[in-house]
Amino acid sequence: MSSSFGTLFRITTFGESHGPGVGVVVDGCPPRLPISEASIQAELDRRRPGQSRLVSQRKEDDRVEILSGVVDGNSLGTPIAMLIRNQDARGKDYEDIARAYRPSHADYTYDAKYGVRAIAGGGRASARETAGRVAGGAIAQQLLALRGVSIVAWVDEVAGLTAAVDETVVTREQVDTNDLRCPDPDAAAKMIERIEQARKDGDSVGGVIRAIARGVPAGWGEPIFDKLEADLGKAMLSIPAVKGVENGSGFAGTLSTGSAHNDVFYRRDDGSIGTRTNRSGGIQGGISNGEPVTLRIAFKPTATIMREQETVDRDGNPTTLMPRGRHDPCVLPRAVPIVEAMFALVLADHCLRQAARS
Numbered sequence: 001m002s003s004s005f006g007t008l009f010r011i012t013t014f015g016e017s018h019g020p021g022v023g024v025v026v027d028g029c030p031p032r033l034p035i036s037e038a039s040i041q042a043e044l045d046r047r048r049p050g051q052s053r054l055v056s057q058r059k060e061d062d063r064v065e066i067l068s069g070v071v072d073g074n075s076l077g078t079p080i081a082m083l084i085r086n087q088d089a090r091g092k093d094y095e096d097i098a099r100a101y102r103p104s105h106a107d108y109t110y111d112a113k114y115g116v117r118a119i120a121g122g123g124r125a126s127a128r129e130t131a132g133r134v135a136g137g138a139i140a141q142q143l144l145a146l147r148g149v150s151i152v153a154w155v156d157e158v159a160g161l162t163a164a165v166d167e168t169v170v171t172r173e174q175v176d177t178n179d180l181r182c183p184d185p186d187a188a189a190k191m192i193e194r195i196e197q198a199r200k201d202g203d204s205v206g207g208v209i210r211a212i213a214r215g216v217p218a219g220w221g222e223p224i225f226d227k228l229e230a231d232l233g234k235a236m237l238s239i240p241a242v243k244g245v246e247n248g249s250g251f252a253g254t255l256s257t258g259s260a261h262n263d264v265f266y267r268r269d270d271g272s273i274g275t276r277t278n279r280s281g282g283i284q285g286g287i288s289n290g291e292p293v294t295l296r297i298a299f300k301p302t303a304t305i306m307r308e309q310e311t312v313d314r315d316g317n318p319t320t321l322m323p324r325g326r327h328d329p330c331v332l333p334r335a336v337p338i339v340e341a342m343f344a345l346v347l348a349d350h351c352l353r354q355a356a357r358s
C-alpha cells in the first residue's frame with residue numbers, strides 16, 4: 001500500500017501516468033532551508049522523456065509547481081507539495097493492453113492485487129511516478145549540499161558493454177556531456193549504437209548504473225534493520241526495472257579472500273580515520289565510515305518491445321500482443337537522476353536521524 005518512503009525526511013508520491021498529473025509531498029524537511037526551484041526543475045529536465053532519440057518520445061515539459069511549504073525561497077518546515085502536470089497522454093495507445101498482459105510488465109500483478117488498474121501508460125507502474133521522487137530528491141540534495149555531501153551517478157554498462165570511469169573524480173558535468181550519461185566517450189559511442197540497433201529491431205537492452213556519494217561523514221545509518229545499505233538497497237530496488245543492487249565490492253567480493261578484501265585503517269593528515277581501500281563501499285555494520293558510499297544498480301531490458309509477443313488475456317486465454325505507445329529502448333539514461341534522487345533521500349533521512357541523536 002505504501003507510496004511513502006523515509007522516516008524523518010519522508011516523501012509520498014502520487015499520480016498515474018495518464019491522469020491529470022504526478023507529484024510528491026515532502027514531509028520532515030527542516031525549516032529555513034534555501035530551496036532552489038531552478039535546481040528542482042533542472043533535475044526534472046534530466047529525467048523527462050523526449051530529451052534525445054535514445055529515450056521515449058513522449059513530449060512532457062515536466063514543469064514543477066510548488067504548492068506549499070516554501071515561501072520566499074525558504075522551506076517553512078511544513079509539508080512541501082509539488083505537482084507536475086501530464087500533458088502528452090495518449091490513452092488510445094494502450095487499448096490493447098486493456099485486454100492482454102504485457103510480458104514482464106506490471107499489468108498482470110496489478111490486476112491480481114487490486115482487480116482494477118489505470119491501464120493507460122501503466123498507471124503507477126509507469127516511470128512517470130518517479131518524477132515525484134526526483135523533485136523530492138532535489139530538495140534532499142539541497143539539504144545534503146549544505147553538509148558537504150554530493151552524489152554522482154552514471155551509466156556504466158549497457159548490454160554487456162562497459163565504461164572505464166574513475167569513480168573518485170567523475171563529475172556530474174562529465175556525465176551530462178552526452179545523451180547516454182556515460183562519462184567515457186568511447187564506450188558511450190558504442191553503447192549508443194547498441195541502443196539504436198535495439199530500437200531499430202523493435203527490441204530493448206538493459207545495463208548498470210554506478211553511483212557514488214562523497215562527503216558522507218562517519219556515523220550515518222542505523223544498526224540492524226535500518227542499515228544504510230539496507231535502506232539504499234530498498235530505495236534502489238523500488239525504482240521500476242531495477243533487478244539488483246551492489247554496495248562496495250558486491251558480488252565480485254565473493255571471489256576474494258579476507259586478506260585481500262579487508263580495508264586497512266590509517267590516520268589521515270587531518271587526524272581523522274580513513275581506510276586505504278574502499279571495498280566496503282563506505283559502509284560497515286550498516287553505518288557510514290567516512291569513505292565514499294558506492295553502489296551499482298542493475299536495470300533489466302525495457303519490458304515493452306515493439307514486437308508481437310505471446311501472452312494471455314484476463315481470462316487466461318492465449319493471445320498475442322503488439323504494443324503501441326512511446327517507450328524507452330533502454331531506461332538507463334533517464335534513470336541516472338532517479339538513482340541520484342533515491343540516494344539523496346536515504347542520506348538526507350539518515351542525516352536527520354543522526355542529528356536527532358546528538
Ligand SMILES: Cc1cc2nc3c(=O)[nH]c(=O)nc-3n(C[C@H](O)[C@H](O)[C@H](O)COP(=O)(O)O)c2cc1C
Nearest residue numbers: 105106125126127240241303304327328331334335
Ligand atoms: C526511467 C525509466 C523509464 C522506463 N520506461 C519504460 C518504458 O518506456 N516502457 C516499459 O515497458 N517500461 C519502462 N520502464 C520500466 C517499467 O516501469 C517497469 O519495468 C514496470 O513497472 C514493471 O516493474 P519491474 O520491471 O520493476 O518489475 C521504465 C523505467 C524507468 C526507470
